[in-house]
Amino acid sequence: MHSVPEMLGGFQNRNRQEIEKDVFNTFLIKENCVALLKNFITEWDPALWDLDFLAECTSGQTVTVKTGKPYSGDRVPTESECDFKQQDLGGFFRYLKTYKDNSTFHYAGYAHFAILNNATPKFHSFDWSWAGLNNFGSHKSTLWAGSAGSFTPCHKDSYGCNLHAQLLGCKEWLLWPPEHDLCPTRLPYEESSTFSSVDVLKETHVKSAVRIVATPGDVIFIPKHWWHLARNLETSVSINTWIDLASDSFDRLKEAIARLLVFSLKGSDSSQSWAPCTQFRNLS
Secondary structure, X not given: OEOHHHHHOOHHHOOHHHHHHOOHHHHHHHXXXXXXXXXXXXXXXXXXXXXXXXXXXXXOOEEEEEEEOOOOOOOOOOHHHOEEEEEEHHHHHHHHHHOOOOOOEEEEEEEEHHHOOOOOHHHHOOEOHXXXXXXXXXXXXXXXXXXXXXXXXXXXXXXOEEEEEEEEOOEEEEEEOOOOOOOEEEEEEEOOXXXXXXXXXXXXXXXXXXXXXXXXXXXXXXOOOOEEEEEEOOOEEEEEEEEOOOOHHHHHHHHHHHHHHHHHHHOOOOOHHHOOXXXXXXXX
């Protein structure tokens, strides 16, 4: 398993002031490798949030919550092995504050701020200007919150680079470069994500991974098409944004073709295994 500095080239020697002299996202994109910025957003407004604040701001907002068994050993459960239900987000944050049962996880992931329109204005009053991303506010952000053991399965994003900010708790990441063969599959189908069809926790894959444990105040930069598996080691809240790239236009065309083929093959099959993300579960 690789440590982060081995993958960063000269980046780990640059302090925050030096980075801010450059266009933040341009520098990272040119590096084209995973970057961990320790304690980088400690004064950013979302870094000051706690579960009580989040519960107050999001009460009355419905989201999809994934429930399942935490993984152990060398196998990560598939999305089709988990349950999904609608739940009040404010109530979910209150539930997380007291939840202690490590035999089951609960995860409200991939919740776009743009559709969290029942949340209070102070929940949306932040931007990513510290990263050189002008006009990137909450509408360009996504929320991830869950109990210990909750996870996002190994996948790679179709578009852009991923800037992920850890607000509460600790999250473990395993990452692999695009050229690492993790046997991509589009089933189950999720738009803009390609899943791995192998057990990525097998020793042959783990030893070639980059491992990061993000703590509150940390930011992780994930270059385009890098594979990643993320697991909350404790109750955790984070938000991210994706940075668009010029090469995304061709990938959006490929994604449109993939969607057409998947749903043509799906036909009248209502099996839940086709689509892990609730935004597609009701499509026919």
